[in-house]
Amino acid sequence: MKVLVIGAGIAGLAAAYHLKEAGIEATVLEGRDRIGGRVWTDRDFAGFPVEFGAELIHGRAPEVNTWRWVEKLGLKTWHWNKLDDSMIETEAGGWLTMGAARAQSPELDMTRSWKLGAVPLPRADEDLGAYLRRIGFSDAQMRYVQRSFANAEGDSLRYLNAKAHAHLFHDSDGADAYSDYRILDGYDSYYTQLAAGLDIRLNCAVTAIRWARGVKVETAGGAFAADAAIITLPLGVLQAGGIDFSPALPASKIEALRGLQMGPVMKMVYRFAEPILDPAIGAVYARGNPPMWWSPSLGRQGSAVVWTGFFTGDYARELLPLGEAAALRHGLETLRRAIGKPDLQYEDARWVNWVEDEFTRGGYSVCLPGHYDARERLAAPTPPLYWAGEASAPHHLTAMVHGAYFTGARAAAEIQASREDSA
Numbered sequence: 428m429k430v431l432v433i434g435a436g437i438a439g440l441a442a443a444y445h446l447k448e449a450g451i452e453a454t455v456l457e458g459r460d461r462i463g464g465r466v467w468t469d470r471d472f473a474g475f476p477v478e479f480g481a482e483l484i485h486g487r488a489p490e491v492n493t494w495r496w497v498e499k500l501g502l503k504t505w506h507w508n509k510l511d512d513s514m515i516e517t518e519a520g521g522w523l524t525m526g527a528a529r530a531q532s533p534e535l536d537m538t539r540s541w542k543l544g545a546v547p548l549p550r551a552d553e554d555l556g557a558y559l560r561r562i563g564f565s566d567a568q569m570r571y572v573q574r575s576f577a578n579a580e581g582d583s584l585r586y587l588n589a590k591a592h593a594h595l596f597h598d599s600d601g602a603d604a605y606s607d608y609r610i611l612d613g614y615d616s617y618y619t620q621l622a623a624g625l626d627i628r629l630n631c632a633v634t635a636i637r638w639a640r641g642v643k644v645e646t647a648g649g650a651f652a653a654d655a656a657i658i659t660l661p662l663g664v665l666q667a668g669g670i671d672f673s674p675a676l677p678a679s680k681i682e683a684l685r686g687l688q689m690g691p692v693m694k695m696v697y698r699f700a701e702p703i704l705d706p707a708i709g710a711v712y713a714r715g716n717p718p719m720w721w722s723p724s725l726g727r728q729g730s731a732v733v734w735t736g737f738f739t740g741d742y743a744r745e746l747l748p749l750g751e752a753a754a755l756r757h758g759l760e761t762l763r764r765a766i767g768k769p770d771l772q773y774e775d776a777r778w779v780n781w782v783e784d785e786f787t788r789g790g791y792s793v794c795l796p797g798h799y800d801a802r803e804r805l806a807a808p809t810p811p812l813y814w815a816g817e818a819s820a821p822h823h824l825t826a827m828v829h830g831a832y833f834t835g836a837r838a839a840a841e842i843q844a845s846r847e848d849s850a
């Protein structure tokens with residue numbers, strides 16, 4: 428049996444890795460001239476690894492599969508505790524460490540711990556903003572959630588399906604929504620090893636997929652044929668409709684694509700001549716735009732000169748129309764005000780525009796209110812096509828590297844099972 432895997436992001440690499448482990452021949456077709464997709468470690472900008480895409484491991488071992496690779500490869504990691512190593516501009520005004528601000532304000536604390544007490548469950552068609560209002564969140568709490576939680580989720584509250592986030596309110600250990608870790612060696616130390624020994628064809632942007640008997644795929648780098656294919660294309664690429672599926676995708680897939688949205692997720696990365704803050708401070712939560720800033724300084728000496736602004740949803744919708752130069756100026760102004768250095772200048776900066784990237788067309792997926800089943804529909808196999816990629820992960824795993832891996836391993840297992848059934 429031969430399988431084509433479309434896309435060499437984490438989902439595609441995991442799929443090909445698990446197919447290979449099962450003794451199934453797989454070829455990965457990737458449109459870009461590099462692997463990794465939305466995980467993209469740059470080593471030129473600052474002379475040490477800077478993450479232009481995924482930055483952190485969200486969660487702990489053993490639940491989070493990335494840790495199996497971190498341990499296997501002996502990679503160094505750093506835990507971001509977000510209490511004494513992060514500063515927040517409070518809604519009451521003034522700057523505190525996150526730990527002090529949370530201790531002082533139970534209102535803020537609740538938006539970080541998600542310990543909500545006995546509250547009604549979200550309704551099926553409710554957006555997260557409406558739900559939080561219904562259970563009594565104040566204006567200040569809504570702003571905290573928008574600045575931090577919703578910004579990290581990839582879109583504004585009105586686009587987030589409240590029911591899809593309900594796991595948070597029950598699974599929370601009260602410490603923080605997620606326990607976050609940085610791979611100090613760079614995320615690429617992981618994905619290059621995951622890809623080792625796989626058959627990967629770069630510069631093969633797929634333009635057509637014929638899936639009547641077996642699968643025939645047309646790409647910028649030639650045509651390929653196989654018995655089955657695993658589609659790991661980002662949601663934004665599938666929604667843009669630039670790939671000619673023949674026969675057309677079934678109604679269930681079209682319905683799934685309508686129920687999901689690619690959140691606009693952006694980064695601006697600045698390099699300064701010297702550290703702009705005490706290197707023990709790794710993050711700044713500002714009231715401006717971008718609302719979240721972090722530095723790879725924690726646990727890694729010499730990297731406090733780099734600061735990344737992270738902005739999504741309406742923050743991104745505000746800055747994108749400005750264009751690169753004006754948006755970078757706007758970001759610098761926010762940072763200057765936040766740290767009280769009005770004359771701060773940078774040496775170099777990068778505008779990492781995932782929204783206008785033809786191979787992603789957005790940051791990561793959100794499930795729209797009223798479409799709770801969309802992810803499951805997207806994931807359902809339609810042999811000879813099998814489906815993976817972060818948008819097809821269960822709700823609690825979407826928008827994350829380990830969720831993408833989960834979907835790739837899942838699709839590989841589905842193909843393996845189908846082969847055993849037909850044997």
Ligand SMILES: Cc1cc2nc3c(=O)[nH]c(=O)nc-3n(C[C@H](O)[C@H](O)[C@H](O)COP(=O)(O)OP(=O)(O)OC[C@H]3O[C@@H](n4cnc5c(N)ncnc54)[C@H](O)[C@@H]3O)c2cc1C
Pocket residue numbers: 433434435436437438439456457458459462463464465466479480481482483484485631632633634659660661664670692693694781785786787789790791815816817818825826827828829831
């Ligand atoms: C700015 C940003 C920050 C993030 N931060 C984190 C984080 O800190 N932690 C975390 O866990 N997750 C984070 N994520 C999410 C994480 O990066 C993704 O969930 C995950 O990498 C998605 O993997 P994937 O394989 O599903 O998709 P992708 O990585 O997008 O892989 C799909 C592949 O398909 C290729 N492709 C697209 N079109 C074509 C075509 N026509 N033909 C052939 N190939 C094509 C793409 O080039 C790409 O390589 C972040 C994402 C972004 C954008």
